[in-house]
Amino acid sequence: MSISWYDTLRNVHGLVRWLILLIGVLTLLKAAYSLVSRAAYGRADRGLMAAYSGALDLQGLLGLILLIWGGLAPPPGLALPGLTTRVIHALIQTAAIAIAHQSPRWRDAPDRLRHQTQLGLLVVSLVLILVGVLIITR
Numbered sequence: 001m002s003i004s005w006y007d008t009l010r011n012v013h014g015l016v017r018w019l020i021l022l023i024g025v026l027t028l029l030k031a032a033y034s035l036v037s038r039a040a041y042g043r044a045d046r047g048l049m050a051a052y053s054g055a056l057d058l059q060g061l062l063g064l065i066l067l068i069w070g071g072l073a074p075p076p077g078l079a080l081p082g083l084t085t086r087v088i089h090a091l092i093q094t095a096a097i098a099i100a101h102q103s104p105r106w107r108d109a110p111d112r113l114r115h116q117t118q119l120g121l122l123v124v125s126l127v128l129i130l131v132g133v134l135i136i137t138r
Contacts, residue, residue, distance in 0.1 A: 006070045013062040017133070020059055023052045024129075028122045035115040049103045049118055056097045056125070063090060081136055089136040096128035 027048040034045060067090055081089075099121055106117045 006066075009062060009066055009070070013059065013066060016055065016059045016062060017129075020052070020055045020129070023048065023055050024122060024126050027052050028119065028126070031115050031119040031122060035112065035119060038112065039115075041111040041114040045115070045118065049100075049122075052122070053097075053100045053103070056100050060093060060097050063093060085135060089132050092128055092132035092135065096125040096132065099128065100125040 030044060030048055033039070034041070067086055102121055103114075103118055106114050109117070
């Protein structure tokens, strides 16, 4: 893989994190508002969580490509964190993705519990993402 392709993929990976943050915050605010207002769990709640999970899936795929294709043997002249740091980052982010995908397990739960669960899953996944980003950027 040439450095220009690798750099492009890294830049896209870096931009998608802002999309994840935007969708995550919107989903978090919607879940908190719905919980406080005791609103029914509806299409917007499902749609926002699906968008958040989907954006995380895209980010995970891009990260996996970066790790395997360029990360295990980076192009010459490219300064990257050590392999152990990149693998730990990948493992933490994989945990965040897995947690975000747990929302459908509460499909049959009462609306209030679904909002509470969605809010908890979002907070935990966003905290894990923050930890993973801090590890890779230190």
